[in-house]
Amino acid sequence: MFDYDLPSVSSSPSSSSPASNFSPAPLKLKDKYRKSGKPYQFVPSSCQVCFGKATGHHYDVASCNGCKSFFRRVTIEKLVYKCDNHMRCYNDFKAGDKIPKCRACRYKRCVDVGMNPLESQVSDLIKNLVHLDLKTNKFRDCSYNPVDFPTLKEAVKDEISIIGYGDRFGPMPGWPLAPEVIEEARKPNPNPGTRKILPANVKRWLMYDLLTIVEMAKTFDFFNKLNEMDRYYLCRDTTLMVSNLTKAYFSVENKTDQLIRADGQTLAPPPKWIPKEYMDKLLLDIMKRAISTLIRMKCTKIEFLLLRAILLCNAAAPDISSTARAILQTERAKYTVALLNYTMANHGLEGPGRFAEILNIIDLLERQQKDQRDVNVFILLYRPKHVKLPLLDDVMLSFC
Ligand SMILES: [Zn+2]
Ligand SMILES: [Zn+2]
Structure with a gap:
């Protein structure tokens, strides 16, 4: 599991905090002092809870592994202990004494010396993201396979997410797709001018990928605090980036530098009406950067x-209201602090550099989105009138 042994920065979304801007501001790590103003002992010698040998700063306090695990377990499992001694077991406790057995007082002692349960809330935050990711992938992989897609305005109108379809529908049969099925799906449309019919287990990925991200976004608490127009503006300028990042990580997890689909396809050859130069630019350059x-x-x-x-809480999205901006900034600060703590815990002195490097990916994704939209302007000139791509046209700003 993960340790959060290092100091956390203030989580208030003030303008000087690294959390408040996509381009990482210079880090203002309070690495010499903790929130209480007391200096950290950088080479802690004894556990401030039990005076045993400290192994580092855990939950903001120099402590041993035993006290760290104890505090974590009690906090995460919300355990409640009772003391038979009016909570006085540690009153005269000093170095060299036998450690009192009472767990109620040991927990009180942890809190008294400054152990900070916020650190374990951070791991709850991460656990929730891991859980949501599983649900999102289930939705991606399930047998739900709509032919008609909503526009983005329609998709954000309903606050209830359909991400749970992943459980309801179960996995799509026949994945990875057999070569015959892929070949069938890629045949030219026998009835030009009409909508192409795909084999039953081939999804319309251009739209389905975006729908997946919108439905994932709806599961965040903050999303339902936004009004309908703000939800629309946020998704219009964020969904494509989030989808690109998600697809990129899927490729990385599958140990390839090519874009691949969950059904086992590599990218389909583009329809004939798109000039090859645009498609090459899109597929060989723009889409592979992330x-x-x-x-x-x-x-x-x-x-x-x-x-x-962090990307999803895009407080910089154009046109959103100031209320939405404030909500998104607060949310983004939460995840940004969690990322900083995570990189600090796992990379030590290299942590801040790692943190900045990760946030820099957002710049890359923003450029990628802009380039995709630019290429799309040209592709649109060639697109037959009957080809309707809701969601994609919304996030590409095709008809703005
Ligand atoms: Zn201890
Ligand atoms: Zn006690």
């Missing part, structure tokens, strides 16, 4: 999940 960066950085799952949450 993948190569994640591979080079050896981005971990937790880093990916936190980055995706």
